[in-house]
Amino acid sequence: MQSFLRDLFHYHHHFNPLLINLVEQHAALIPAQTVGLLSHIFNAHQIWNARILGEAPNGVFQSHAFDVCRALELQNHQTTLEILDAVDLSKLIRYTNTKGQTFENSVRDILFHVANHTTHHRGQIVAAVRQVGGEPFASDFIFFARQELV
Numbered sequence: 001m002q003s004f005l006r007d008l009f010h011y012h013h014h015f016n017p018l019l020i021n022l023v024e025q026h027a028a029l030i031p032a033q034t035v036g037l038l039s040h041i042f043n044a045h046q047i048w049n050a051r052i053l054g055e056a057p058n059g060v061f062q063s064h065a066f067d068v069c070r071a072l073e074l075q076n077h078q079t080t081l082e083i084l085d086a087v088d089l090s091k092l093i094r095y096t097n098t099k100g101q102t103f104e105n106s107v108r109d110i111l112f113h114v115a116n117h118t119t120h121h122r123g124q125i126v127a128a129v130r131q132v133g134g135e136p137f138a139s140d141f142i143f144f145a146r147q148e149l150v
Contacts, residue, residue: 001108006084008115011144013077016041017070018137019122022129024066029132030125037121039064042072048114049079051095052087052107060098080111 023030023038039062047057064072089108096102105113126136 001089002084005089005108005111005115006081007145008141009077009080009084009111010148011141012115012118013073014144014148015122015137015139016073016077016118018139019125020066020069020073022134022136023125026129026132026134029134030128034125034128036061036063037125038069041118041121042069042076044117045076045080045114046072048110049076049083052083052093052110053079080114083107083111 020038023035027035040060042064043058043060043062047060049055050057087107089106089111091107092104093107093110094102094104122139126139129136
């Protein structure tokens with residue numbers, strides 16, 4: 001499972017900078033809410049990493065300039081790889097969500113959630129870019145696996 005999660009996060013790290021560039025190129029045409037989803041992707045990743053490590057999280061809906069998104073993306077990726085190296089995937093993490101509810105999930109489930117969350121919002125962003133006539137890149141995992149994981 002650790003190897004699989006590592007591959008998933010390398011996949012996202014490969015396509016996230018392309019996504020940032022795509023949003024930056026079309027920011028004047030797509031809804032501001034869609035531009036905000038970009039920051040949200042990186043905020044959420046940071047929040048989950050912080051919960052795993054017992055650190056203070058960012059705000060979930062903070063907006064960031066594109067250069068800050070690039071820096072957050074890189075930091076999130078590096079932190080997640082460190083988590084994969086140092087933390088038992090079955091370890092249970094107790095956390096409180098933004099509504100004040102307390103939950104407990106394994107590191108494995110949290111990291112898989114982060115990967116799915118990123119994919120979900122990337123799809124929303126790509127759809128918005130298509131609606132304004134942009135031509136997004138193909139970002140399916142299988143394209144990455146064919147080139148990078150061989």
